[in-house]
Amino acid sequence: MTSLVPHLVNGLTLGLLFALIALGFTLIVGVMEVINLAHGSLFTLGAYLALSTIGAGWFAGTPFGIWWLELPMASRYFIGLALGPVLAGIAGMLLELCLRPTYGKAPLYGLLLTFGAAIVVEEAIRLIWGTGERNMPVPQMISGAFLMGGLIFSTYKFYAAGFAIVAILMVWLFLERTPYGAIIKAGAHDSEMVRALGYDLARLRLIVFGFGSALAGIAGMVMAPIWGLRPHLGIDVVIPAFLIIVIGGVGSFWGAVAAAILVGMATGITGAYAPAWSLMSMYILLIAIVGFRARGLLGRRSALEN
Amino acid sequence: MAQSKISRRRLLTSAAGAAGGMAFMGPWTHTRVHAQGAAKPIKIGITSDASGQYANSGAEDRRGMMMAIAEANAKGGVLGRKIETFHLDTETTPATGSRVAERMITREGCGFLVGAIHSGVANAISQVAQKYGVIYINTNSSAPSEAGQNCHRVKFVFDANGTNFAKAAVQASIEKFGKKWVLLTNDYVWGHSTAAATKALLKQFGGEMVEEILVPQGTRDFSSQLLKIQQLKPGAVAAAIGGDDQKAMRQQIAQLGMGDKTAWINNQQDWPDVYGLPLDNLFGVFGTTWYYNLDLPGVAEFVQRYKVMFPDTSIKVPGNVFYNGYWSVRELLGAIERAGSTNNIKVIKALEGHKMSARDRMQHHDAWIDPVTHQMQQSIYLATANVGTKDSDDMFKILGSTSPQEAMDTDAAGACKLESYESTPTFDA
Numbered sequence: 168m169t170s171l172v173p174h175l176v177n178g179l180t181l182g183l184l185f186a187l188i189a190l191g192f193t194l195i196v197g198v199m200e201v202i203n204l205a206h207g208s209l210f211t212l213g214a215y216l217a218l219s220t221i222g223a224g225w226f227a228g229t230p231f232g233i234w235w236l237e238l239p240m241a242s243r244y245f246i247g248l249a250l251g252p253v254l255a256g257i258a259g260m261l262l263e264l265c266l267r268p269t270y271g272k273a274p275l276y277g278l279l280l281t282f283g284a285a286i287v288v289e290e291a292i293r294l295i296w297g298t299g300e301r302n303m304p305v306p307q308m309i310s311g312a313f314l315m316g317g318l319i320f321s322t323y324k325f326y327a328a329g330f331a332i333v334a335i336l337m338v339w340l341f342l343e344r345t346p347y348g349a350i351i352k353a354g355a356h357d358s359e360m361v362r363a364l365g366y367d368l369a370r371l372r373l374i375v376f377g378f379g380s381a382l383a384g385i386a387g388m389v390m391a392p393i394w395g396l397r398p399h400l401g402i403d404v405v406i407p408a409f410l411i412i413v414i415g416g417v418g419s420f421w422g423a424v425a426a427a428i429l430v431g432m433a434t435g436i437t438g439a440y441a442p443a444w445s446l447m448s449m450y451i452l453l454i455a456i457v458g459f460r461a462r463g464l465l466g467r468r469s470a471l472e473n
Numbered sequence: 474m475a476q477s478k479i480s481r482r483r484l485l486t487s488a489a490g491a492a493g494g495m496a497f498m499g500p501w502t503h504t505r506v507h508a509q510g511a512a513k514p515i516k517i518g519i520t521s522d523a524s525g526q527y528a529n530s531g532a533e534d535r536r537g538m539m540m541a542i543a544e545a546n547a548k549g550g551v552l553g554r555k556i557e558t559f560h561l562d563t564e565t566t567p568a569t570g571s572r573v574a575e576r577m578i579t580r581e582g583c584g585f586l587v588g589a590i591h592s593g594v595a596n597a598i599s600q601v602a603q604k605y606g607v608i609y610i611n612t613n614s615s616a617p618s619e620a621g622q623n624c625h626r627v628k629f630v631f632d633a634n635g636t637n638f639a640k641a642a643v644q645a646s647i648e649k650f651g652k653k654w655v656l657l658t659n660d661y662v663w664g665h666s667t668a669a670a671t672k673a674l675l676k677q678f679g680g681e682m683v684e685e686i687l688v689p690q691g692t693r694d695f696s697s698q699l700l701k702i703q704q705l706k707p708g709a710v711a712a713a714i715g716g717d718d719q720k721a722m723r724q725q726i727a728q729l730g731m732g733d734k735t736a737w738i739n740n741q742q743d744w745p746d747v748y749g750l751p752l753d754n755l756f757g758v759f760g761t762t763w764y765y766n767l768d769l770p771g772v773a774e775f776v777q778r779y780k781v782m783f784p785d786t787s788i789k790v791p792g793n794v795f796y797n798g799y800w801s802v803r804e805l806l807g808a809i810e811r812a813g814s815t816n817n818i819k820v821i822k823a824l825e826g827h828k829m830s831a832r833d834r835m836q837h838h839d840a841w842i843d844p845v846t847h848q849m850q851q852s853i854y855l856a857t858a859n860v861g862t863k864d865s866d867d868m869f870k871i872l873g874s875t876s877p878q879e880a881m882d883t884d885a886a887g888a889c890k891l892e893s894y895e896s897t898p899t900f901d902a
Contacts, residue, residue, distance in 0.1 A: 170704065173700050174697060174700060177696045177697055178697075180696075181694060298532060299787035299788060300529065300720050300746075300748075300749055300750060301749070302749070302751060302754075311728075311730065312728065312729045318700060318703045319729045319730065319734075321696070321725065321728045321729050322728075323728055324728075392728070393693075393694065393721075394693045394724075395717070395724050397529070397717065399525075403691070403693050434697070435697050436697070437697075438694075438697025438698055438701075439698070439701045442686050442687045442688060442697070442698060442701075443660050443687040445688075445689060445692065445697065446689040446691060446692060447689070
């Protein structure tokens with residue numbers, strides 16, 4: 168029987184990466200009650216935009232492009248980490264503007280619109296960047312592998328897990344410790360009251376959607392060196408993200424984080440000991456948790472519950 | 474007599490109008506009027522994936538078919554008939570493959586079906602094709618089962634399969650890397666049947682399977698599996714992982730630097746799955762049926778034709794998937810010419826046992842279509858990464874070739890039970 172410890176460590180890092188993936192999705196669902204099926208495509212778009220930023224993209228061959236490529240890889244990578252998601256956030260804002268006519272109507276309208284947007288974004292990626300596999304370069308300092316307990320682990324994966332922890336804490340601090348975060352949370356609880364207090368609800372939603380999309384873009388860039396980069400990468404993201412927010416409880420930030428870690432552990436451990444069940448494990452977890460606690464781990468109690 | 478509300482003139486006019494309109498009522502394919510003197514086109518249904526795990530390979534597969542069709546049409550078509558195509562995305566999903574095949578035959582009037590990378594999709598399409606008697610050319614799926622227990626009288630398999638590649642690789646690898654092997658297997662028909670072939674060869678040549686790790690399709694994180702492999706410490710790992718799963722796996726193995734710490738025997742390596750990746754992602758030994766840089770007559774000119782026809786594609790040189798797509802259609806059209814007919818039984822008989830010279834095929838050995846299993850028997854090449862190359866396209870270093878006789882899947886003949894000609898529905902395109 169092989170040792171369990173490395174697989175627990177691996178599961179934990181996986182879980183943190185799943186939490187990063189679900190972060191933006193959770194924010195938009197929690198605040199706006201919109202299930203953004205374009206989350207995966209925005210995830211992918213953020214990665215491609217970051218890739219173009221690192222590689223000089225549309226400025227390749229120009230004097231600026233030549234100068235840019237002479238910069239250290241690390242500098243270009245971290246600028247890409249900032250710029251790619253910002254551009255994905257702007258794309259998210261454009262999507263939110265398209266979503267406005269669906270507010271107040273049956274949720275199906277919003278769902279269909281974001282589904283259509285997902286297809287449009289994916290096809291746009293194909294047209295702009297082509298259909299082939301791309302490789303996201305990473306700086307030397309966070310690439311390679313290291314030995315732990317006699318086994319090889321990926322340096323980049325641990326960097327990505329650490330980044331996920333920082334991102335989760337920063338989003339939480341923003342929501343809990345800043346005035347704007349308080350407004351966003353208030354909007355989630357009672358949007359009409361927020362409007363009555365004189366806050367521009369439309370602007371609030373626009374910023375939240377943009378923020379959530381930017382988080383999707385950041386996750387895309389961070390995950391691309393692990394999962395590879397191709398136009399249809401988003402499909403691998405939406406379903407786990409949706410599962411995680413349901414397991415964690417719709418609207419619960421820490422519920423989503425806890426759920427992501429559980430999903431990561433389940434996937435990691437089954438991957439080692441029952442690999443045929445590794446992808447199924449997250450669905451079994453969903454049934455097990457929601458079957459006993461319909462609101463998920465930390466979701467709000469419904470008025471219908473005793 | 475009371476005056477009729479409908480006059481005789483109006484009645485006759487209406488009847489004439491209805492009769493004229495009947496000529497244009499569906500199904501359209503049966504009532505289309507062709508220009509005087511023009512023969513009805515031969516319609517080929519292209520059943521290739523445009524989405525899902527094998528989207529990239531599906532696109533390359535289709536390009537191969539389109540080049541063969543363009544060349545045929547430039548010569549006036551086949552039997553004086555132009556070739557038309559109709560494509561639907563099979564989504565790398567067997568259920569979609571069935572629906573697509575059904576629609577192509579019953580609604581779109583396709584006389585032949587060509588395509589498939591995913592073996593489950595190929596199996597689904599071939600069952601529909603057999604039901605109607607429509608010839609189906611399985612271009613690029615490589616599960617041994619497709620020319621074995623899933624064979625059909627109407628189906629022809631143009632790719633080599635997991636057994637062929639395993640036969641070319643396993644014995645030599647046991648001698649070089651040791652007897653303890655771990656199998657890493659994609660959990661669907663191609664992975665299972667490829668792994669079964671590898672297991673049989675391990676047993677035959679004195680190897681031992683320590684563990685088989687099943688990897689569900691759609692797996693993107695291989696960290697658990699790679700940790701497990703490190704813990705098991707095998708001499709070699711036989712990986713039967715395809716499409717996007719394989720791209721993710723290669724990336725993660727390269728990150729860990731495990732590419733040269735473990736002997737990887739990768740079965741078949743499809744060109745679209747690795748083109749453009751860094752060379753350190755292309756570790757281990759793997760198989761292919763053709764390479765664009767083979768020093769053989771006709772190869773350079775074939776590559777040039779590809780570049781001229783597809784100047785904007787991201788894959789700048791063709792690989793095995795394109796090659797199989799091209800040859801599938803070229804041989805199908807050639808069989809129609811030899812048969813002098815599009816009658817399915819005549820074309821099937823023209824394909825069965827058909828021989829092709831090594832020179833024509835741009836391979837090292839003559840090839841033929843096995844009449845018992847309907848699989849193309851062809852050269853198998855083993856390759857590794859072309860480390861040190863300055864040409865970013867020249868990723869493979871060909872280690873050697875195995876003849877089709879040596880690589881032949883001898884178990885397939887026993888497993889394959891082709892339907893009789895009599896029980897296969899007659900179909901004429």
